Amino acid sequence: MLMSDSSAVPRGFTEPLWTIPLANHRHYDYVRLKRVFTADGSRHEVVIVDVRRLLQCADRDDTDYVLKPVHEWHVGKERGIREFLDPDNERIPEMPYVTITRRRSPGFLGWIGVEHVGVVAFRNGQHRARYLADAGAEWLPVEVHEREAKLLREYCGLPEPAPELALYGQAGS
Structure with missing residues (x-):
C-alpha cells in the first residue's frame, strides 16, 4: 500500500525512502531502505524486484561471494543484520546495489545459444537481501x-x- 503519513518520515528527510513489509519476522514487520546513489547524474536507477527471483539470479554467480541461507549464519551475524535493519534506528540503511549480466543457460538450448539466464552480482547489500x-x-x-x-x-x-x-519522499526513478 502506498503510505503517505508524514509522521513516519524521519525529520528533515528528503530522499526517496522505501518501506518493505515483512511477513515472517518476529522482531518488526517492515524495514525502510534508501537509495545508494543520490547525486544528480549518478546514472543509476532503482528497480523493484521480486526478491526470490533476484536471489535465484544471484545464486548463479560463480565469480563473486554468495552467502549461505540465513539459518546457516552464526548467531552474531544474524543479530547484527537484524539490528542494522531495525526501523527504530535513526540511520536508514541503503538498498542493495547490484550488477546483472546474461549468460547461456545450462543444457542443450543454452549450448546452442537459444536460452539465457540472468546472473546477479551484489556490490553491496547481499546480507540485507x-x-x-x-x-x-x-x-x-x-x-x-x-x-x-x-x-x-x-x-x-x-x-x-x-x-x-x-x-516516502520524492518519486524514485
Missing part, C-alpha cells in the same frame, strides 16, 4: 546502473500488475 527474503519480504528496491536496468527488470522485476509500494 537474503535476510529480508528470509523474513518474508516479497519485493525489494535495488539500485543498478542505468545500462543494466532493463535486463534486471526482465529477469528479476515484479510481474504485472505490481503491488502498490510504500514510498
Whole structure:
C-alpha cells in the first residue's frame, strides 16, 4: 500500500525512502531502505524486484561471494543484520546495489545459444537481501546502473500488475 503519513518520515528527510513489509519476522514487520546513489547524474536507477527471483539470479554467480541461507549464519551475524535493519534506528540503511549480466543457460538450448539466464552480482547489500527474503519480504528496491536496468527488470522485476509500494519522499526513478 502506498503510505503517505508524514509522521513516519524521519525529520528533515528528503530522499526517496522505501518501506518493505515483512511477513515472517518476529522482531518488526517492515524495514525502510534508501537509495545508494543520490547525486544528480549518478546514472543509476532503482528497480523493484521480486526478491526470490533476484536471489535465484544471484545464486548463479560463480565469480563473486554468495552467502549461505540465513539459518546457516552464526548467531552474531544474524543479530547484527537484524539490528542494522531495525526501523527504530535513526540511520536508514541503503538498498542493495547490484550488477546483472546474461549468460547461456545450462543444457542443450543454452549450448546452442537459444536460452539465457540472468546472473546477479551484489556490490553491496547481499546480507540485507537474503535476510529480508528470509523474513518474508516479497519485493525489494535495488539500485543498478542505468545500462543494466532493463535486463534486471526482465529477469528479476515484479510481474504485472505490481503491488502498490510504500514510498516516502520524492518519486524514485
